[in-house]
Amino acid sequence: MHNAGLGCWPARRAAMSPGRVALIFGExxxxxxxxxxxxxxxxxxxxxxxxxxxxxVAYLGPNHPAFVETMFAAWTLGAIFVPLNFRLTAxxxxxxxxxxxxxxxxxxxxxxxxxxPVTYSRDEIPEKEPIxxxxxxxLDDVAAILYTSGTTGHPKGAMLTHGNLIWNCYNLLVCVDVxxxxxxxxxxxxxxxxxxxxxxxxxxxxxxxxVIMPSWDVDGCFDLIERHxxxxxxxxxxxxxxxxxxxxxxGADLGSxxxxxxxxASVPEALIHRYQERGxxxxxxxxxxxxxxxxxxxxxxESREHVGSAGLPVFFADVRCVRPDLTDTDPGExxxxxxRGPNVTPGYWNDPPATAAAFADGAWFRSGDVAVxxxxxxxxxxxxxxxxxxxxxxxxxxxxxxxxxxxxxxxxEVAVVGVPDPRWGEVGRAFVVPRQGSALEPxxxxxxxxxxxxxxxxxxxxxxxxxLPKTGSNKVxxxxxxxxxxxx
Numbered sequence: 001m002h003n004a005g006l007g008c009w010p011a012r013r014a015a016m017s018p019g020r021v022a023l024i025f026g027e028x029x030x031x032x033x034x035x036x037x038x039x040x041x042x043x044x045x046x047x048x049x050x051x052x053x054x055x056x057v058a059y060l061g062p063n064h065p066a067f068v069e070t071m072f073a074a075w076t077l078g079a080i081f082v083p084l085n086f087r088l089t090a091x092x093x094x095x096x097x098x099x100x101x102x103x104x105x106x107x108x109x110x111x112x113x114x115x116x117p118v119t120y121s122r123d124e125i126p127e128k129e130p131i132x133x134x135x136x137x138x139l140d141d142v143a144a145i146l147y148t149s150g151t152t153g154h155p156k157g158a159m160l161t162h163g164n165l166i167w168n169c170y171n172l173l174v175c176v177d178v179x180x181x182x183x184x185x186x187x188x189x190x191x192x193x194x195x196x197x198x199x200x201x202x203x204x205x206x207x208x209x210x211v212i213m214p215s216w217d218v219d220g221c222f223d224l225i226e227r228h229x230x231x232x233x234x235x236x237x238x239x240x241x242x243x244x245x246x247x248x249x250x251g252a253d254l255g256s257x258x259x260x261x262x263x264x265a266s267v268p269e270a271l272i273h274r275y276q277e278r279g280x281x282x283x284x285x286x287x288x289x290x291x292x293x294x295x296x297x298x299x300x301x302e303s304r305e306h307v308g309s310a311g312l313p314v315f316f317a318d319v320r321c322v323r324p325d326l327t328d329t330d331p332g333e334x335x336x337x338x339x340r341g342p343n344v345t346p347g348y349w350n351d352p353p354a355t356a357a358a359f360a361d362g363a364w365f366r367s368g369d370v371a372v373x374x375x376x377x378x379x380x381x382x383x384x385x386x387x388x389x390x391x392x393x394x395x396x397x398x399x400x401x402x403x404x405x406x407x408x409x410x411x412x413e414v415a416v417v418g419v420p421d422p423r424w425g426e427v428g429r430a431f432v433v434p435r436q437g438s439a440l441e442p443x444x445x446x447x448x449x450x451x452x453x454x455x456x457x458x459x460x461x462x463x464x465x466x467x468l469p470k471t472g473s474n475k476v477x478x479x480x481x482x483x484x485x486x487x488x
Contacts, residue, residue: 005137005162007075009204010036017180017207024211024228025065032207035068040130042073048128049104049118053078053135056100056145058116059191060084060093061108062214066122067190068200070106071144075162078135081144082157083191085472090114096147100157100349139163145349146193148289157349158289165197167342168292171314172202175297176259176283178232182208183256185224185233187216192473193293194263198285199234216474218242222252229256237267238413238474244274245412245435259283259300263293268406269308276304286310286337286381290345290358290365295319295337296379308403309378310371317341321373326360331375334382334395338364370397387478389418389426391456398478401428401459404452405445410438415468415476416459419486428459431481433467440464461487 001008010032013022018033030038051057057074059067059081067083074081082100084093086108093114097105105116109123143162147155172178184203188195190212203210211228213220216239224230235243240262243249260275263285272282281300287293296319298311313319321335322328329335344365347355360366370382382388383397390396398416405414413433418426434440442462449458469477 002134002136003076003078004139005075005078005141006143006165006201007072007078007135007137010039010072010076011132013204013207020180020207021209022204023065023068024209025214028065030065035065037130038069039072039076040132041128042069042122042125043076043133044128044131045120045125046073046079046104047077047131047133049120051077051079051104053137055079055104056082056102058082058084058097058100058102058105059107060086060105060114061111061122062086063186063190063195063212064108064122064214065212066106066108068210068212070122075137075143076133076135078137078141080142083144083146083196085147085189085191086111087472095154096157099154100145137162139166140346142346146191146289156351156354158345159347159349160193160289160292160345164292164343164345165201167316168197168294169202169205171294171297171316171343172198173205174315175285175294175299176202176232176261178202178206178208180207181231182206183211183228183231184208185211185213185221185228185230187213187221187239188234188236188474189472193289194234194287194473197292198261198263198294199232203232218246219248222246222248225257226253231256232259232261233257234261234263236262236474237271238470238476240267240275241271241413244271254278254280261285263287263310267308268403270403270407272303272307284310285314286369286371286379288367288369290367291317291339291341292343292345294343295339295367298378306378308380309374310381311379312377313379314341314343317343319379320364321371321379322360329373332372334370334372334397337367337369337371337379337381339367340364387417389428391418391421391426391428392424394454394456396426396428396457398428401430401449401453401457404449405430405432407452408440408445408448410435410440410444412436412438413468413476415478415481417478417482419461419482421460424456427461428457429461429463429481429486430459431463431465431468433465463487 014036285297287295421427
């Protein structure tokens with residue numbers, strides 16, 4: 001095959017395991033042979049609409065088999081896939097469509113259309129005779145553009161090559177014993193790289209089954225695990241916290257689960273211990289969209305000894321922790337995480353200044369994340385550089401404070417931000433969601449932390465709230481919390 005990228009995967013997998021179930025969605029079960037046929041027919045329709053090698057094909061909608069079909073159909077033609085976050089406003093979506101230059105937008109059945117040169121609903125695309133082109137695609141060709149959450153201005157379009165995505169699969173398979181009989185629950189949004197390249201693509205590569213969950217739901221997750229005997233799932237901390245706090249937690253049948261994988265934000269040690277008490281170990285990793293996404297990984301066998309660690313650098317990448325002058329930090333000294341490897345983005349779509357600013361010494365991607373490295377080389381992510389605040393001359397990392405607050409038995413979720421203070425420069429403000437049935441009061445939190453944290457780390461303000469604002473991948477959005485007025 002001339003197509004050395006991801007576009008050849010459906011044909012190869014259909015040849016090797018045509019009768020295995022590739023996807024489960026609701027009552028639908030799609031084999032690899034059936035999926036390959038649907039992808040080839042969609043590729044024919046896209047080619048008839050004018051899509052050629054290098055063109056951008058966008059997809060809008062929640063998790064659905066149409067996402068998988070559109071993605072592989074684009075790659076079959078040598079086109080670039082642009083997954084969109086369906087929770088964005090029309091203006092935000094139109095910016096990304098215009099910025100990427102997408103010529104075709106396919107949206108999931110039932111989704112409202114957004115302005116684009118050519119727009120289709122997946123269930124309305126005319127049936128075409130399948131085509132099996134063999135476009136010349138290399139590992140350095142761009143496979144996808146994923147828009148990263150921007151803190152100011154417009155989001156940036158991180159380019160991921162076919163090689164970036166494939167090397168990440170290799171890194172994942174080195175760290176996790178993904179099997180050909182894997183039943184993977186895809187519960188996080190596929191328009192984010194973690195669900196796509198830490199779950200779906202490695203499962204596809206191994207010939208396993210992906211159970212696609214349209215949106216996150218605690219009860220739905222328990223139901224799917226029990227019904228399909230799910231063996232592997234990924235989630236961020238808030239998702240796993242929701243499962244452990246459910247009334248179904250104690251009696252849920254989780255006997256089929258072999259691996260739990262988490263990342264996206266620091267995971268409180270109390271939550272990790274809660275799963276260990278059920279005999280469930282986390283594979284915990286750290287990464288970002290620009291590293292496709294894995295940068296470090298903690299294998300399950302090490303999770304008890306290094307609770308809360310983000311692990312060691314993945315097999316096919318180098319990771320450093322550096323001072324502002326780019327010299328390596330000493331063990332235990334906080335510094336910025338830099339990553340270099342075949343999984344690292346070549347840069348941002350049509351944005352040379354942002355690309356240049358993202359790399360140190362031309363090769364090391366600057367994460368903007370703060371970590372400490374222990375004597376054995378294990379990384380522990382302390383916080384985002386932008387989330388750190390300085391109180392009375394002392395650096396405060398909200399993730400550390402959040403982990404301490406989360407140990408309170410009455411706390412379900414927590415987010416801490418820095419806010420202005422005339423005396424100390426900045427102080428902490430904690431937003432706490434109480435557990436169901438808890439009578440948590442604001443004053444309970446500082447009292448609980450008094451013997452756990454230095455005084456300057458204890459939040460001055462505590463808000464007890466019903467929920468926290470979140471991104472499409474269930475990460476807490478701290479920007480809206482920082483902008484809230486302080487109590488009178």
